[in-house]
Amino acid sequence: MPDIANQTKAQTEGALDWVGMSNIEMPLVVGAANEPERPVSALVDAFVNLKDPKAKGIHMSRLYLLLEDLSNNNVLSHQSLSKLLHDFIDSHEGLADQAYVKFSFDYHLRRKALISKKPGWKAYPVTVIGRYDHGKLYLQLGVDVPYSSTCPCSAALARQLIQDAFADQFGTDADVDAEMVHRWLGTTQGIVATPHSQRSIAEVKVVMGEEISELPIIALVDAIEEALQTPVQAAVKREDEQEFARLNGQNLMFCEDAARRLQHALNQHKEFSDFWVRVNHYESLHAHDAVSITTKGVPGGFKS
Numbered sequence: 395m396p397d398i399a400n401q402t403k404a405q406t407e408g409a410l411d412w413v414g415m416s417n418i419e420m421p422l423v424v425g426a427a428n429e430p431e432r433p434v435s436a437l438v439d440a441f442v443n444l445k446d447p448k449a450k451g452i453h454m455s456r457l458y459l460l461l462e463d464l465s466n467n468n469v470l471s472h473q474s475l476s477k478l479l480h481d482f483i484d485s486h487e488g489l490a491d492q493a494y495v496k497f498s499f500d501y502h503l504r505r506k507a508l509i510s511k512k513p514g515w516k517a518y519p520v521t522v523i524g525r526y527d528h529g530k531l532y533l534q535l536g537v538d539v540p541y542s543s544t545c546p547c548s549a550a551l552a553r554q555l556i557q558d559a560f561a562d563q564f565g566t567d568a569d570v571d572a573e574m575v576h577r578w579l580g581t582t583q584g585i586v587a588t589p590h591s592q593r594s595i596a597e598v599k600v601v602m603g604e605e606i607s608e609l610p611i612i613a614l615v616d617a618i619e620e621a622l623q624t625p626v627q628a629a630v631k632r633e634d635e636q637e638f639a640r641l642n643g644q645n646l647m648f649c650e651d652a653a654r655r656l657q658h659a660l661n662q663h664k665e666f667s668d669f670w671v672r673v674n675h676y677e678s679l680h681a682h683d684a685v686s687i688t689t690k691g692v693p694g695g696f697k698s
């Protein structure tokens with residue numbers, strides 16, 4: 395059989411940064427810290443550099459078959475990722491000395507309701523990137539976390555309308571009957587305006603330091619949800635919805651507030667040597683989004 399990659403030379407010579415395959419469909423078993431191993435349906439990007447300017451091309455099938463082996467016989471973990479990248483390079487002796495792989499999948503977690511504690515599934519889009527670069531291993535974990543954000547400005551404007559409605563109803567200096575006020579507060583006129591809120595998504599990427607041996611997916615999701623306080627819910631009874639309303643009211647957030655909360659929380663996690671955060675508030679006031687971006691500020695690290 396003709397073997398173009400091995401037997402012919404490049405028509406135009408030149409080294410290439412990355413060559414490989416994108417969007418390979420593949421089932422995988424994911425091994426994350428503090429969770430049982432879990433099957434997922436992944437899309438995979440696999441690349442090596444082509445350092446020989448005269449070589450016709452890389453051997454895509456070798457990368458594919460190494461991924462096949464991971465899919466069938468192993469679990470996606472820190473260790474298997476590191477081995478995979480080394481195998482990518484070993485399979486391209488003389489052609490490549492750098493390797494890159496990216497796995498994208500939804501990772502389902504059981505999350506408990508706020509008060510009733512009823513469990514429900516939530517799917518978190520996760521990316522795991524591994525790169526073997528000039529003898530150094532680089533591992534990145536990314537997750538998108540949906541949450542609710544209520545506008546602090548809108549809340550203040552709504553409070554003012556409520557104060558005005560109160561003055562209209564009871565006057566400003568008369569003695570008021572507490573029982574009447576209590577009853578009035580329970581009517582639509584008592585809460586005459588409500589602030590707007592929106593479903594929002596925090597996109598977070600972290601670089602995993604060398605001390606991390608298991609994928610910290612749950613720790614990262616927990617850190618983000620703990621910082622924001624208003625993650626979207628799965629199973630919801632009325633007591634849970636009421637608690638969600640209270641949490642929204644007590645955690646009013648511009649996109650700047652959300653990004654700063656995440657910045658502060660991720661700075662506490664020393665095992666993440668770098669981070670990048672993009673907060674997207676899909677506004678209900680506007681047809682456009684409010685966005686803020688921040689990084690840890692590591693020299694040579696993530697850029698906004």
Ligand SMILES: Nc1nc2c(ncn2[C@@H]2O[C@H](COP(=O)(O)OP(=O)(O)OP(=O)(O)O)[C@@H](O)[C@H]2O)c(=O)[nH]1
Binds near residue numbers: 451454455
């Ligand atoms: N390098 C390269 N291969 C491509 C591309 N598009 C499709 N292929 C195909 O990928 C297939 C696998 O290539 P190789 O890994 O070299 O296959 P092989 O020669 O059977 O495998 P080895 O014996 O391990 O070298 C070949 O049939 C190529 O034609 C491309 O853009 N670049």
